[in-house]
Amino acid sequence: MSKQISELLDQVLEAHGGLDRWRQFSRVEASITSGGSLWGMKGLKQDNVSRQMLVWLHEQRASVMPFGAPNQRTAYCPGRIAIETVEGQVVAERLDPRVAFAGHDETTPWDPLHRAYFNGYALWSYLTMPFLFSMPGVSTEEIEPWQEETATWRRLRVRFPADVATHCEVQDFYFGDDFLLRRHDYSVDVSGAIPAAQYVHDYVESGGLLMPSKRRAYRRDAKGRAIETELLVSIDLSNVHYT
16 A cells, blocks of 8 residues: 555545544444335335434444334344344344345345345445445555546545455545545445445534435446436435444
């Protein structure tokens, strides 16, 4: 890692609250509502009910509640996805859940465990960004800047190791003059590698850490531009609290 690259990553981490502060916490909770066209593409119904998302910051673990029934929640980690009651009784589970997406294209239907796994890994990564870039095995490099209307955004290309469950191995992150995240590009490997450009905004502060409260993921065209008429996923967060 060059000095310049290291400096950009350091500035990004500091702008979001700093690694020292991040390490003081173990979990983050937030209320979440979501929408977008992806759910219909997968044969799922989406509502606007607010749910409680719980993410562990230093291990790949997450849970959302309610899920499927008022007394049910998910239990996510990369090697296992489960739906369980609040008392801990297993309703359904799948080991090595990533394998269950083999051969999927954009419109392959998802069952509840597919959806629970996608929610788990995606929200875990969103709620730990950008600090997960400092995890062992994750590498970053600065690539050429990007012109977004009148703004010029610096970019980090991040490569994730096989033991980090995320959208795809290589992803690009765009940062403004304040070093806060503005955009996140990736391919949704579990759904036919849909190319996506996710814009983030409306930052909130909790415990001295900054997190975007709104995320909008659009299909990305061949020139790297978001197709604004194709909103894949929308995510709104509120009541963010670190413990």
